[in-house]
Amino acid sequence: MSTSSAEARSQDRASATPLLRLSKVDKHFGPVQALTGVDLAIYPGEVLALVGDNGAGKSTMIKTISGIWAPDGGQVYWDGKEVHVRNPRDASALGIATMYQDLALCDNLDIVQNMFLGREPRRFGLLDETAMEIAARKTLSDLSVTTVRSIRQPVGSLSGGQRQAVAVARAVLEDVRLVIMDEPTAALGVSQTAMVLNLVKTLSDSGVAVLIISHNLVDVFKVADHIAVLYLGQLVGTYPAGELDTQRAVELITTGALGGSSAAEGRK
Amino acid sequence: MTSTDPGAVAAPDVPPADVAAVVASNELVADSFSEYLSAQWKRIRSGESGTLPVVVGLIIIVAIFQAKNSRFDSTGNLTNLIEQSGVFILLGMAEVFVLLLGEIDLSTGFVGAVGAAITAELNAPPHNVNWFLAVLAGLAACAAIGLIQGLLITRLGLPSFVVTLAGLLGWGGFLLYLIQHDKQATGGSIVINSSVLNDIVNGSLSNTAGWIVILIAVAAFAATSLLRHRRRQANGLVTAPLSLLVLKVAGVAAAGIVLVLVCNANRGGALVHLSGVPWVVPLLAVVLVVYSVLLGRMRFGRYVYAIGGNAEAARRAGIRTNRVRLLSFVLCSFTAGLAIILVYFSELGSISSDFDGGNYVLYAVAAAVIGGTSLFGGRGKMSFAVLGGIVIATIYNGMALIAIGAAGQEMVIAIVLLAAVTVDAVAHRGISRR
Numbered sequence: 001m002s003t004s005s006a007e008a009r010s011q012d013r014a015s016a017t018p019l020l021r022l023s024k025v026d027k028h029f030g031p032v033q034a035l036t037g038v039d040l041a042i043y044p045g046e047v048l049a050l051v052g053d054n055g056a057g058k059s060t061m062i063k064t065i066s067g068i069w070a071p072d073g074g075q076v077y078w079d080g081k082e083v084h085v086r087n088p089r090d091a092s093a094l095g096i097a098t099m100y101q102d103l104a105l106c107d108n109l110d111i112v113q114n115m116f117l118g119r120e121p122r123r124f125g126l127l128d129e130t131a132m133e134i135a136a137r138k139t140l141s142d143l144s145v146t147t148v149r150s151i152r153q154p155v156g157s158l159s160g161g162q163r164q165a166v167a168v169a170r171a172v173l174e175d176v177r178l179v180i181m182d183e184p185t186a187a188l189g190v191s192q193t194a195m196v197l198n199l200v201k202t203l204s205d206s207g208v209a210v211l212i213i214s215h216n217l218v219d220v221f222k223v224a225d226h227i228a229v230l231y232l233g234q235l236v237g238t239y240p241a242g243e244l245d246t247q248r249a250v251e252l253i254t255t256g257a258l259g260g261s262s263a264a265e266g267r268k
Numbered sequence: 269m270t271s272t273d274p275g276a277v278a279a280p281d282v283p284p285a286d287v288a289a290v291v292a293s294n295e296l297v298a299d300s301f302s303e304y305l306s307a308q309w310k311r312i313r314s315g316e317s318g319t320l321p322v323v324v325g326l327i328i329i330v331a332i333f334q335a336k337n338s339r340f341d342s343t344g345n346l347t348n349l350i351e352q353s354g355v356f357i358l359l360g361m362a363e364v365f366v367l368l369l370g371e372i373d374l375s376t377g378f379v380g381a382v383g384a385a386i387t388a389e390l391n392a393p394p395h396n397v398n399w400f401l402a403v404l405a406g407l408a409a410c411a412a413i414g415l416i417q418g419l420l421i422t423r424l425g426l427p428s429f430v431v432t433l434a435g436l437l438g439w440g441g442f443l444l445y446l447i448q449h450d451k452q453a454t455g456g457s458i459v460i461n462s463s464v465l466n467d468i469v470n471g472s473l474s475n476t477a478g479w480i481v482i483l484i485a486v487a488a489f490a491a492t493s494l495l496r497h498r499r500r501q502a503n504g505l506v507t508a509p510l511s512l513l514v515l516k517v518a519g520v521a522a523a524g525i526v527l528v529l530v531c532n533a534n535r536g537g538a539l540v541h542l543s544g545v546p547w548v549v550p551l552l553a554v555v556l557v558v559y560s561v562l563l564g565r566m567r568f569g570r571y572v573y574a575i576g577g578n579a580e581a582a583r584r585a586g587i588r589t590n591r592v593r594l595l596s597f598v599l600c601s602f603t604a605g606l607a608i609i610l611v612y613f614s615e616l617g618s619i620s621s622d623f624d625g626g627n628y629v630l631y632a633v634a635a636a637v638i639g640g641t642s643l644f645g646g647r648g649k650m651s652f653a654v655l656g657g658i659v660i661a662t663i664y665n666g667m668a669l670i671a672i673g674a675a676g677q678e679m680v681i682a683i684v685l686l687a688a689v690t691v692d693a694v695a696h697r698g699i700s701r702r
Contacts, residue, residue: 088584104584106577108646109570117574118585126565130503137505150506 017080019044019209020065020096020178025074027060034060037074038235040228042178047200047210048238049220052230053253058213061230062180065211066098067091097171098180101187103163105170107156111148112136114155115170139169143202147195161192168199178209185219197223217246231256304512319640321691322655326662333666340669344535347546349658349665350527351469351615354548357657358607359628360635361559364653365596365603367636368563368576370645371428373600375417375435376632377625380601380608382439383410384619385446387609388458391465399462407605413439414601418594428597440625447621457620460613468551468614472544475532481550482524490517548611552654555606559650572596576645604632627678634685635660637692644696659684 018041027035035057042048052058064071067085075082078094085091091098105114112129115136121128136151145165148158155166164184171179181200185193200210200223214220220227220241227244229236229252236256244252251258333340359376366373387406390397397405417435421428447453460466473481493513500507528545536542563569571592574582583589608628613619639656641648663684667677 089586102580104578104581106574106581106646108573108577113570113574117570117582118587120567120570122567126561127567127570130499130505133505134503152506 016043018042018077019079021077021080022065023075023077025064025071025076027057027064027069027071034233035064035071036233038230038233040235040238042209042211044177044209045204045207046225047204047212047223049224049227049241050211050213050230051215051217051220051227051249051253055232056230056253057233058230059182060233062098062182062211062213065091066096066180092174095175095177096180097174097176097178099164099167099171099182099184101183103167105155105163105166108154110154111140111151111158111166111169114166115139115173117170119174135173136169139173140165142206143169143172143199145169145195145199159192160188161195164188164192164196165199168203172203172208176208178211179203180211180213182213183215184212185214185216193219217249220249221246229253229256304509319652319655322639322652322659325638326655326659329659329662329666333662333669336670337666340666342535343530343533345665345669346530347535349661350531351546351548352665353657353661354469354552354611355607355615355628355657356631356635356660357552357654358555358603358611359632360639360653360657360660361555361650362600362603362607363632363636364559364563364641364648364650365572365600366428367633367641367643368572368645368648369593369596370576370579370643371421371593371596372432372633372643373417373428373435373597373604374432374629375413375439375625376600376604377608377623377628378436378439378443379410379413380604380606380612380628381443381619381623381625382413382446383407383605384609384613385443385450385458387465388460388613388619389446389450389452392452392458392461399464402462403465403609406609407602410605410609411598411602414598415594417601418597421597422590422594436626436629443623443625444621447619455620456622457618459618465610465614466617468547468610470546470614472531472542472546473550475544478528478532478545481545482528485553486517486521486524489520493517548614551610555603556650556654559603563650568592568595573646576647630685631660631681634681634688638684638688640692642692642696643689644692656688 020040020042022038022040025035025038025040026033038057038061040061050058050061063069065076065085067088067090070084070086076085077083083090083094085094085096088098106117109117112132116132121131123131133151140148140151143165145162148162148165155163158166168179168181184196184200188196197219200212204210204225212220212224221244224241226238227241227249228238229249231253234256236252239252248258330340339345359380362376363373383406386409387402389395390405391399391402413435417428417431420426420431447456447458450458452458472478493516497507497510497513527549531545531549532543534541534543563572571582571587571589574585574587575589575592579589608619635656636648636653637643637656638659639648639652639654641652641656660681663680664677667680672680
């Protein structure tokens with residue numbers, strides 16, 4: 001995302017209602033405090049990167065949002081209304097799709113079969129392969145996924161980036177408004193990474209909010225509009241991507257604060 | 269080809285690494301017959317050999333037996349072979365349901381035999397239950413056994429290997445109990461009472477009926493293939509080349525014609541005229557079609573493959589995996605019932621305490637795996653079990669013809685099973701390394 005459009009989006013933020021807002025969210029596991037009073041907002045069509053060191057609470061945060069476990073304190077607002085996401089089904093009913101690192105695809109099934117797994121349309125009681133194939137083809141071309149040779153090839157024969165694309169296509173097949181991606185580029189090569197980042201941009205251009213967790217700051221800066229930094233379970237701040245560079249981001253991640261007087265005050 | 273292929277989304281800037289991805293779906297990436305052949309060849313080289321090794325192996329086996337004993341390809345022996353294949357094919361199909369999940373069922377032989385003993389007992393005096401109801405009762409018993417074993421496996425999370433190994437022993441014992449306590453049993457066996465059940469293997473369609481049935485079957489196959497082709501074409505989807513479809517239909521028709529010709533030749537000798545397609549052939553065909561539709565064209569089947577491929581992914585997709593697995597074990601035991609109650613019982617004319625359920629399970633697994641169903645789950649088809657069953661029956665039949673004793677036969681079958689599992693393991697490694 002270019003800096004100018006990121007700035008344009010950050011101006012939108014002031015007036016619009018966030019799609020998802022966390023307010024003072026706490027989560028602890030026994031005596032271990034994993035999240036402490038976290039405030040976070042994601043707007044429609046925005047790419048928000050969540051960064052932080054190992055153990056900073058990134059995974060806890062996305063699992064809380066996607067309903068794997070409920071927060072112990074604080075509120076979650078969806079479209080400005082308070083919601084209680086108790087399980088993954090609640091989350092997907094709201095329009096939240098979470099893609100974990102392992103992607104959860106069946107290698108022995110083809111692309112179409114994977115995209116429709118668990119919700120296959122039927123015709124006279126039999127699987128409607130034609131309808132599935134038409135819809136799958138349309139979704140993939142909407143996402144500008146251009147590198148698969150046949151949508152009838154098994155997912156096991158695809159490259160890492162293509163698998164990621166299939167997982168995204170599977171997620172957006174239903175009406176989805178927030179896509180959460182956990183380390184989508186971690187295992188990918190250069191061209192595959194570029195493909196996935198393009199996919200993220202295509203998603204946000206169509207108005208879907210994307211929350212992306214990544215260790216790779218280069219990728220983060222390529223694609224994010226805003227960057228939220230977690231440090232030891234607390235949100236240091238949410239910064240427009242244009243206001244940070246790699247060095248300052250690393251400083252925030254490792255120390256939880258910016259040293260010099262030029263520190264940009266993060267929007268809490 | 270990528271540019272003209274409407275199934276692939278247009279590819280303006282394809283990184284070379286992606287194009288090199290192995291094309292494993294054979295028909296739908298080919299626009300012409302020659303492209304189909306080259307795609308098929310690529311698949312074979314990449315380890316997904318499909319049914320080719322089985323067919324080649326079968327041809328070699330047949331050639332060896334034919335060289336050793338010229339009676340092997342007599343029409344009488346070939347019909348005999350078809351009848352013998354029936355049990356192996358059905359037991360193999362039973363095993364496919366659970367192998368696709370990555371599970372195994374070692375109890376199928378004895379479970380089917382328990383069903384057959386119940387059917388035999390009910391059908392004989394003093395009960396004299398109608399043959400149809402007796403068969404239903406036997407099949408229901410098999411399905412109930414499958415339900416019990418399946419519940420232990422899915423609800424308690426016990427390994428299917430152990431549960432069904434206990435089944436192998438337990439139901440074997442139960443079979444002995446049933447036969448010992450049946451007043452009709454003579455010499456440890458209950459004899460068949462119904463002529464209908466006897467005729468499944470030993471009776472035949474009339475020569476004309478055989479031709480009519482095969483004509484209808486080929487016409488139905490051609491019509492459904494053509495309809496699918498048309499529907500895909502009408503919706504602008506990639507279709508396999510029409511020439512391939514014609515070739516497939518021609519192949520099925522040729523196989524059907526040869527089958528009927530062989531079966532319709534007189535195999536009774538000069539005194540008794542005996543000819544016609546045995547009833548077991550249409551029975552197998554119906555079961556094959558029903559099960560293929562169930563696995564290939566219905567949600568249940570799709571979920572069986574999904575669980576075998578990645579159970580966690582299936583669970584996250586909202587599939588009730590335990591229900592699918594439970595139903596698979598029920599279907600496995602039910603199909604074992606079909607094999608033993610309808611085919612084995614009819615072939616031998618009795619069910620006896622000598623029944624070797626342990627051996628039959630090995631043949632069942634061998635039939636499924638030789639046909640190309642993976643022990644690792646997620647790969648295989650019902651039709652594969654037909655090929656595998658024919659291979660097992662051929663080896664059995666041929667070895668008896670060239671007078672190899674039981675000792676040699678069992679060792680040979682063991683080696684064939686190991687060879688098939690080795691091929692499966694190597695192919696599996698090839699796929700997961702990608």
